[in-house]
Amino acid sequence: xxxxxxxxxxxxxxxxxxxxxxxxxxxxxxxxxxxxxxxxxxxxxxxxxxxxxxxxxxxxxxxxxxxxxxxxxxxxxxxxxxxxxxxxxxxxxxxxxxxxxxxxxxxxxxxxxxxxxxxxxxxxxxxxxxxxxxxxxxxxxxxxxxxxxxxxxxxxxxxxxxxxxxxxxxxxxxxxxxxxxxxxxxxxxxxxxxxxxxxxxxxxxxxxxxxxxxxxxxxxxxxxxxxxxxxxxxxxxxxxxxxxxxxxxxxxxxxxxxxxxxxxxxxxxxxxxxxxxxxxxxxxxxxx
Amino acid sequence: xxxxxxxxxxxxxxxxxxxxxxxxxxxxxxxxxxxxxxxxxxxxxxxxxxxxxxxxxxxxxxxxxxxxxxxxxxxxxxxxxxxxxxxxxxxxxxxxxxxxxxxxxxxxxxxxxxxxxxxxxxxxxxxxxxxxxxxxxxxxxxxxxxxxxxxxxxxxxxxxxxxxxxxxxxxxxxxxxxxxxxxxxxxxxxxxxxxxxxxxxxxxxxxxxxxxxxxxxxxxxxxxxxxxxxxxxxxxxxxxxxxxxxxxxxxxxxxx
Ligand code: HEM
Numbered sequence: 001x002x003x004x005x006x007x008x009x010x011x012x013x014x015x016x017x018x019x020x021x022x023x024x025x026x027x028x029x030x031x032x033x034x035x036x037x038x039x040x041x042x043x044x045x046x047x048x049x050x051x052x053x054x055x056x057x058x059x060x061x062x063x064x065x066x067x068x069x070x071x072x073x074x075x076x077x078x079x080x081x082x083x084x085x086x087x088x089x090x091x092x093x094x095x096x097x098x099x100x101x102x103x104x105x106x107x108x109x110x111x112x113x114x115x116x117x118x119x120x121x122x123x124x125x126x127x128x129x130x131x132x133x134x135x136x137x138x139x140x141x142x143x144x145x146x147x148x149x150x151x152x153x154x155x156x157x158x159x160x161x162x163x164x165x166x167x168x169x170x171x172x173x174x175x176x177x178x179x180x181x182x183x184x185x186x187x188x189x190x191x192x193x194x195x196x197x198x199x200x201x202x203x204x205x206x207x208x209x210x211x212x213x214x215x216x217x218x219x220x221x222x223x224x225x226x227x228x229x230x231x232x233x234x235x236x237x238x239x240x241x242x243x244x245x246x247x248x249x250x251x252x253x254x255x256x257x258x259x260x261x262x263x264x265x266x267x268x269x270x271x272x273x274x275x276x277x278x279x280x281x282x283x284x285x286x287x288x
Numbered sequence: 289x290x291x292x293x294x295x296x297x298x299x300x301x302x303x304x305x306x307x308x309x310x311x312x313x314x315x316x317x318x319x320x321x322x323x324x325x326x327x328x329x330x331x332x333x334x335x336x337x338x339x340x341x342x343x344x345x346x347x348x349x350x351x352x353x354x355x356x357x358x359x360x361x362x363x364x365x366x367x368x369x370x371x372x373x374x375x376x377x378x379x380x381x382x383x384x385x386x387x388x389x390x391x392x393x394x395x396x397x398x399x400x401x402x403x404x405x406x407x408x409x410x411x412x413x414x415x416x417x418x419x420x421x422x423x424x425x426x427x428x429x430x431x432x433x434x435x436x437x438x439x440x441x442x443x444x445x446x447x448x449x450x451x452x453x454x455x456x457x458x459x460x461x462x463x464x465x466x467x468x469x470x471x472x473x474x475x476x477x478x479x480x481x482x483x484x485x486x487x488x489x490x491x492x493x494x495x496x497x498x499x500x501x502x503x504x505x506x507x508x509x510x511x512x513x514x515x516x517x518x519x520x521x522x523x524x525x526x527x528x529x530x531x532x533x534x535x536x537x538x539x540x541x542x543x544x
Pocket of ligand 1: 348
């Protein structure tokens with residue numbers, strides 16, 4: 001437990017601790033406003049046409065906000081010193097070696113996927129997916145105010161991605177990953193000699209497939225089948241769903257691809273942690 | 289009594305000394321308020337008027353503004369730090385030590401720079417979260433959301449390149465771990481899938497990033513220049529674009 005307290009109070013981990021308070025606070029703040037809108041309706045035009053002069057009203061707010069933030073930063077800087085460890089030494093690898101805190105969700109993904117997926121493809125898709133959001137979210141409602149009722153799906157997807165897959169993984173990576181990137185609960189001592197037996201097998205092995213070409217083909221079928229869920233759902237629902245018709249095929253393919261890729265991370269986590277599955281698809285060129 | 293005070297006030301404000309300092313009085317009019325914003329080089333990016341709800345902390349959380357403030361703090365403290373820091377493997381670490389122990393307020397300067405940088409990463413993530421929750425990326429702000437996503441990456445990269453500069457164990461290994469994944473880039477990394485024959489450890493993307501096969505003195509110089517010159521410039525240009533578009537897209541979004 002002592003080492004955990006030391007870890008939490010490490011100067012460089014202050015931002016993470018701050019985030020642990022800030023995210024719930026802002027969630028609560030926005031939830032309250034969303035509920036108010038959902039119960040009472042979107043504020044009327046009259047209140048909105050009300051304009052105020054930037055000088056002095058906005059400038060005053062900016063000024064007060066800047067002073068408060070500078071005060072917090074000043075106190076933070078006076079009371080907590082930036083870390084400086086021993087001079088760098090390429091021959092002394094610390095265990096665990098961690099990337100800066102804001103990349104720890106990516107480092108955490110390395111447990112479940114090979115580096116080319118976790119470190120390159122998925123980050124690339126996160127960026128592309130973020131940029132694509134305004135172009136694929138065709139719901140005109142919920143623009144410029146907090147609401148839950150008018151866009152539940154968009155909110156659920158984004159909050160899951162941001163809070164669970166980015167913030168929570170970052171916190172886990174910082175506080176609960178010890179030597180060898182092994183998982184340690186707060187009360188467990190970090191043991192650098194801990195050996196976790198690797199009994200992971202590939203999905204094809206679990207299904208009794210032993211020879212490589214068949215395993216390769218099997219993996220391909222599983223992955224292709226997974227991504228085919230998107231088109232299948234489209235064909236099944238397209239006739240009856242006005243939403244799908246408005247969305248159109250191109251946007252739908254993009255959304256379903258990105259959505260399934262995002263869900264692949266928690267699915268792979270469950271497969272790894274629950275069934276000790278290493279790869280779903282083993283091919284001569286890459287493994288997934 | 290009141291009359292007396294008024295007379296005194298007039299006497300003072302009409303005196304030669306007062307009028308030599310203050311060129312004219314302050315009119316309390318909308319025209320004056322508008323000109324105040326339009327004529328001030330620091331304020332002119334603002335529109336003269338905004339809708340009332342845009343002032344509300346509960347709506348914007350002030351996070352975009354705080355991100356910008358943090359950027360300004362890192363820019364000012366960063367320039368001061370540059371006076372004491374040499375980006376070479378011999379000097380980098382001892383310069384930071386010297387800064388901490390011998391330069392007046394050197395430790396405070398370094399702390400402010402580091403914590404403002406961390407603060408910027410936090411606030412930019414929260415800003416993005418707020419913009420999503422209020423649906424502010426919707427028409428006509430699609431493009432500005434995209435600019436924002438690039439700014440998010442630029443903020444991460446700014447922080448990441450700075451992380452190496454103290455040249456201690458923390459810096460060295462964080463950057464080693466952070467750049468290791470680049471070797472697995474498909475096609476362009478020597479350990480990635482589909483890497484063609486000519487791609488080796490000494491010419492793949494990771495090499496381009498590190499200026500070497502491991503983090504070394506040339507990496508330090510490369511990251512220093514990216515951190516102090518190239519990326520801040522890029523960030524400034526993108527922020528100017530971002531702020532301009534906030535205004536052109538009709539100001540802070542609202543339910544209309
Ligand atoms: C260096 C980083 C950034 C800075 C300095 C910055 C600054 C600002 C400022 C000052 C505003 C005015 C409203 C507010 O404060 O909320 C704003 C609005 C906006 N920002 Fe950013 N921003 C940054 C990054 C981002 C990111 C990462 C995104 C999204 C991915 C984004 C998307 C937007 C959008 C769409 C608006 C308009 C919001 C509205 O009209 O309600 N920005 N930004």
